[in-house]
Amino acid sequence: MDFKLEVVVIPVSDVDKAKDFYTGLGWRLDADLATGDAFRVVQVTPPGSPASVIFGAGLTTATPGSVQGLQLVVDDIAAARAEIAAHGVGISDVFHDEGGVFHHAGTTGRVTGPAPRSYGSFASFADPDGNEWFLQEITTRLPGR
Structure with missing residues (x-):
């Protein structure tokens, strides 16, 4: 059985600022989905990487910047x-x-x-x-x- 690391969730304080930062690095924007103000998922992928990064609202209780x-x-x-x-x-x-x-x-x-x-x-x-x-x-x- 393969176990492939697909996504890492990182905690951020400002979703739009984080989105601008990561896409500004040239990372591919894969998704930006929300079901309201309390839940939003943004997924970006570094060039050439099979794994992505997700951040947003309502995804983790970790302190922003703690990773x-x-x-x-x-x-x-x-x-x-x-x-x-x-x-x-x-x-x-x-x-x-x-x-x-x-x-x-x-x-x-x-x-x-x-x-x-x-x-x-x-x-x-x-x-x-x-x-x-x-x-x-x-x-x-x-x-x-």
Whole structure:
């Protein structure tokens, strides 16, 4: 049985502002449906991704901006970072973790510059509410991936 991650729900405070942010990044708008002021679903999909992001009204009780560590995998971290920045979004410099495994929470252990291996280079940005995203460069997949 396959279990495919299809959708991630993120909490936002202003649905229209979030919609403008994500579509402004070039993410595809898949749906914007409402059954009234108390329930609205907006679905967007990053370019090339099989999984989508949903936000809206009445979808989650999580605090807006509380999601951390969402990963977007790219094959060229410098180009992806430049593309995000070109949309006027603040994004960190490319970094790798001092331990070389995976990034720590917050900015602890960050070393400026790309990692010497696949899976190790990151850049981070946040949406208007503070939901945290990471770009992760993967140039060579691990066996079986």
